[in-house]
Amino acid sequence: MKDNSLYSYKGHNYLVPFVLITSLFFLWGFAHGILEVLNPHVQETFQVTKATAALVQAAVYGGYFLMALPAGWIIRRYGYRRGVVSGLLLYALGALLFIPGAYINSFYFFVFSLFVIGCGLTCLETSANPYATVLGDPRKAESRINLSQSFNGLGWIFGPLVGGQLLFSGASIALPYTIVGIVVLMVAMVFVRVPLPEIADAAEENVAESSASASTKMWNLSFVLGVVALFLYVAAQTGVNSFFINYMTEAADISKKTAANWLAFGGMGLFVIGRLSGSWMMSRVSPRRLLGVYALLASLATCFIVWGTGRMTMGAFFVVYLTESIMFPTIFSLALGQSGGHTKQASSILIMTIVGGAIAPVLMGHIADTTGSMALAFLIPLCCYLYIAAYSMKTPKSQDGV
DSSP, X not given: OOOOOTTEETTEEOHHHHXXXXXXXXXXXXXXXXXXXXXXXXXXXXXXXXXXXXXXXXXXXXXXXXXXXXXXXXXXXXXXXXXXXXXXXXXXHHHHXXXXXXXXXXXXXXXXXXXXXXXXXXXXXXXXXHHHHHSSOGGGHHHHHHHHHHHHHHHHHHHHHHHHHHHTTTOOTHHHHHHHHHHHHHHHHHHHHSOOOOOOOHHHHOTTSOHHXXXXXXXXXXXXXXXXXXXXXXXXXXXXXXXXXXXXHHHSOOOHHHHHHIIIXXXXXXXXXXXXXXXXXXXXXXXXHHHHHHHHHHHHHHHHHHHOOSTTHHHHHHHHHHHHTTHHHHHHHHHHTTSTTOHHHHHHHHHHGGGXXXXXXXXXXXXXHHHSOTGGGGHHHHHHHHHHHHHXXXXXXGGOOO
């Protein structure tokens, strides 16, 4: 009897572990979302330039680059559950470091704390993203990870919403992070006690395959193109998020708190809707084709952001958030499908590409500082979306999934 469930495969039901893993997507979405209000907050609090304030993003996303391979080693050696627990403990540690940071009141101490959080998020993403793809029928991996990533989008809503309400109302910078640190510690205790099924990579099951041939099999052209696409997507997403508030306060003459609310409810709300609808659409439309259409729409909307004016540009931002929604999980899953079955090793490489988020905000901040135009900085995300559109055309049609 054929099993059509997203979470069942070969007689195993993975619904409970899928639900537990999906809860983690919200936690790191919140961590990233709050950065978007932390960036303009530190510009004002510490009187730093846009490029310097972008170190807020660079610290978190830089942690991804440095921690991805160690995180991959942890899950290959000890399994997905210990990878998750390691990530949660590092996440909680970094968040709670904001308590002494509030007394030290040093911008660079906060940057270090964010780096620790980034290392924890790396362990979580290296574990949870591939795990969501293997908890069920491989043919439905893209739909499954898009569903999980929808809860990541909810975190992106609550991050700027909570951060904006607290930070732009005079609350201590330590307050939201203290709350987050306590919650994350509680979640870690749950995962310490709850076992998760280990699912071996295809490469692990083939013990006769040599390590040299395995490496060659993973590093093929399709996988490399996917690595580049994921790097550029994270660069674009982080750049757009980092300077949405700056752009809207300049172009639309609204307050930072109002812009933060628009980011939370408008931008991130559409981001969540896009992921939920994207998961449904991928059961009817090829993920590869849907990615291409969305990337082209994002490119057109970003053109309007660069050359448009006034409050109308907010609509273009909303189009970008809607179309960005499926990009990370879809590119991740498509690239992982070209890794020759080396799920855990390939996941480490793909998570390293999140370092793109450390680079784009700094470049965009530098462009804005030197040209005096925030709009011109959005040429960087525009180039990223155009590459992703081209990548979707190069992805093997065997991965269409429908």
